[in-house]
Amino acid sequence: MSLNFGTWVAGLITIAIMSLVWKENPFYRSAEHLYVGVSAGHAVVMAYNNIKDMAFQPLAAGQFVWIIPIILGILLYARYTKQAWLARYPVSVIVGIGTGVAVRGAIHGDFTQQVAATMKVGSANEILLLVFVVMSLSYFFFSREFQGPISIIPKAGRLVLMVAFGAAFGTTVMGRMALLIGRIQFVLGDWLGILR
Amino acid sequence: MYVLLLAVLIGPLLKPIGIPIKISEGTQSAYDVIDSLEPGSKVVFGFDYSPGNAAEMEPQAIAILKHLLLKDVKVIGISFQAQGPMLAVKAFEAAGWTEKEYGTDYVNLGYRAGGQGAVAAFASDVPGTFNTDYQGKSVSSFPIMQGVKTAADVDMIITIAPGTPGPEDYVRQVYSTYKTPLVCGVPAVAITQVAPYVQAQQIKGILGGLPGAAEYELLMNQPGKAVAAMDAQSLAHLLIVALIILRNAANIFSKSSPKSQTTASAGSSAGRDV
Amino acid sequence: MQLTSRDARRTQIDNQGGVSMIAAGKQFSFSVLVLLFVLFVYCIDSSRKGKVPSIRKLPALDAIEEAVGRATEMGRPVHFSPGIVELTHERAPQTLAGLSILSYVAGLCAKYDTDLITTIMMPDVYVVAEDVVKQRFLAEGKASQYKPEMVRFIGAEQFAYAAAAVGIMYREQVAANIMIGAWYAESLLLTEAGAQTGGIQITGSATVAQLPFLVVASDYCLIGEEIYAASAYLSRDPVELGVILGQDIAKAVTIGLMIAGALFLAFGNETIVNLVTM
């Protein structure tokens, strides 16, 4: 059995968090609040370091352009004042970055490259793959409800999606069990010393 | 239900039951090709995994390292993942290499940034790319590095790599030019991606996930953590399958939809119905 | 860092010879992007002029009102979350799609005087979500019903968020759990808590790795593109519906292109394959 204080704290936290699967209880609640507190504190420290390293230091070194993100950041706090609308500027900047980054990833990696990969057919499996992709994609037509015999295609597409989900579920079970086994090996091995 | 799961996981860990593990072709050929190494030959070992995926990758590294130790082969450890060198130290120790002489029998050359580019640089100029070991000692001072110029000067390259740079980069940058035999360890989910290279004999042997490590441990007759974990894994999967069957058997016999669900979502197209 | 990547790109292109404004291998993507922009703008325009397209039923969205209604009857709160990625993230559009559904949910809660709990992991999303809920309560004339507790920042770390959100769902016995946005491994923790408190669960995501769990564990699930169609569906706004038609046209063309490419290839002609990989 471990004599290390830290290992004991870690072990107790592990048990407390794990106890949630039994039911929500004061032991879990304490661990949860401790955990949230520590992680929020950690995030604040990280944010503080980011502002310090990425904005204040270059600013102090004479790169005045870094005053802009600092001002924008402070504008976020305008929500507590009468000029709450000022907070929209930093939000727009953030949303602009996110949208730009998302669009470029979506069009290339998620769209054209997938189209290119799908049309390269050589084997029977690849032909089947193309057929399945077309069927599944047809499930996402929104502007009209397909009638008659053709309505079978989006329905079949939905079935392909279900097979895909079933497979992904099955694959993930493996990884999740490995994680839990890892945790059990920590509790029984490193902490309590039952396992070698 | 949770107790059942814990029981099937802990049970085999405490006392492995030894569900027969079928050795896959990839693991068998990896074992065979490593087993055919002459004593004294040199192997480059890529520690290309990180702490996040160590649970799945580390047992593979340790199993192969144990085998290499047995074969009296010299190992040059490298890494293209920032935390690889630290994991290399851990793996060398766990496989018992610390009793050997550092610098002569094995060496840990640390991490080089640059992804695929770094792999290419390593292949064409080993001592130029890895000019110091992980502690900053010059490589020219190590006897093991005598005569190693390019990737062609070692007898085999082994990489345990769950992501990039990974097997594909080693094939493209190293194997296609220098034809050094390549053995890889990948996560269970990545086997299908790498399969074309194995079929093309560009990769001589491959371990997939924790099962791969377990098979390797068995081939060496040294069942370890991975083999124990396999029993637990098998039982857990069986438990879930059994529960699903049980649940549906009840359904078929009672012919009525279970009332345990509090929601009435009739007509839902994507719901608990599925 | 930016220098190395740029130089690397430049050498790569030097090797291929030639100088271009748009990087090789991305030229087709860029053209498609421009074409899509034009297509969407055209569709918006024609929809505004009166040719408003229709939209098929999305049961998950119809179920939101039912879910809030049931929570109202039971006198218990509704839980909402727009996923766990920040607004500067590649998957941020999913968060934004979630936030626009949050606005609708907040409207319903205001109308029925139902308690709403919105849990947020990323601080920048918290800032926006608070605005969304507050403005919606104002718009419904229920400013006095709005409470700051309706939007809660918890965590800033994936599993700390999950631990706290799950705790809140149990303790406050939420009667409906609506989570639409980008999800990761924590999704199953939340849907299981939702299942155990016994409410209706409506989920949605375009994150392929997590969809299996959402589909399996919830009553209704919006799959992929459906989350982006949600705001059109809920608002029936001509502009939004016009875009939906544009997306459908793009899909039809894509299907045609893939089949054509495959057929050409079958007859040994690589024109289309070469075009799309340009």
Added chain:
Amino acid sequence: MTVIALVMILDFFIGDSTALDWINDTAVITRSWGIVISAFAMGLGAINLLRRHSRSIVRRDDNAFYSFLLVASMLVMIVLGVASGTESPGYDFMFSNILSPASSTMYASIAFYIVTAAYRSFSARNLEGWLLLITAVIVMLGKAPIGSVISDFFPVASNWIESVPNTAGMRAIMMGAALGVISSAVKMFLGLDKSYLGQR
């Protein structure tokens, strides 16, 4: 917003023309601005947390003790981190003995819920249900050693399912969602969607 988004998009596409280097540079700077602004947003989040929980402490309600734990651990973390740095032993202790075990336990406990989710939801009441259930079972058995002990069919079938229908389904979802992303961007560029500003 539009300008920034366009810079980010162009940054990805531009080739080697030196005349366009300024776009790369602007994109890099803008991204770091984003990080700084988000860091300021963290302050707002922290205020929300502290305000909610200190109210509960002052009121001495049922949750006062738990709220105290949260506020105290958060403040300790901030003080340690700002005063003595993230490498200091105290900070490291909190990080490696509270944060990381809690996080990996939360992660690992998903294994329990995957069992209940499977039990509760995999009921074969229609064709969709059957498909979902059967593929999940085949893949689960194909992945664990026990599968090949029962029959060679499982590993072979699970590999086929993963590489054909699974890839196809995931691909279709990605392609559709990509169109959704682009259409939302167009709406925002045209100023037709301001929901992110709390407006309708």
